[in-house]
Amino acid sequence: MMLLASVLGLVPVISQAKSLNYSQTFVSKTGLVCSRQVMASSRGLDGKTVFASIPYEDKRFMISGSLTVSSGRTVGVPYVTSTALDRGTPGTAWKNCMLEHGAPVP
Numbered sequence: 001m002m003l004l005a006s007v008l009g010l011v012p013v014i015s016q017a018k019s020l021n022y023s024q025t026f027v028s029k030t031g032l033v034c035s036r037q038v039m040a041s042s043r044g045l046d047g048k049t050v051f052a053s054i055p056y057e058d059k060r061f062m063i064s065g066s067l068t069v070s071s072g073r074t075v076g077v078p079y080v081t082s083t084a085l086d087r088g089t090p091g092t093a094w095k096n097c098m099l100e101h102g103a104p105v106p
Contacts, residue, residue: 034097047084
C-alpha cells in the first residue's frame with residue numbers, strides 16, 4: 001500500500017488518515033467520560049437514566065487525479081440519556097458535555 005501511495009503521491013494524505021484514527025479514539029473516550037458524568041449527575045434525581053451506544057462513522061477519502069480511494073469504520077460510542085437532565089430532548093446533557101470537550105457529536 002505504501003509503495004502504491006508513493007507512486008500516486010498519496011503519502012501526505014495517508015499520514016493525515018492515521019491522525020484521524022486518533023479522533024475516533026478521542027470520540028469514544030470522550031463519550032465514556034460524558035456518559036459517566038451524566039450518570040453521576042443523575043444519581044439521586046427522579047427520572048430514568050439509560051446507558052447505550054450510538055454509531056460513529058469515520059470515513060476517509062484519498063484523492064489523486066482521477067483516483068479516489070475511500071475507507072471507513074464504525075464504532076459504538078457510549079451514550080446516556082437522563083430524563084432529569086435532558087430537559088425534554090433525549091441526550092441533551094450528554095451532547096452538551098461532548099461539545100464542551102471539543103468532540104463531535106455522532
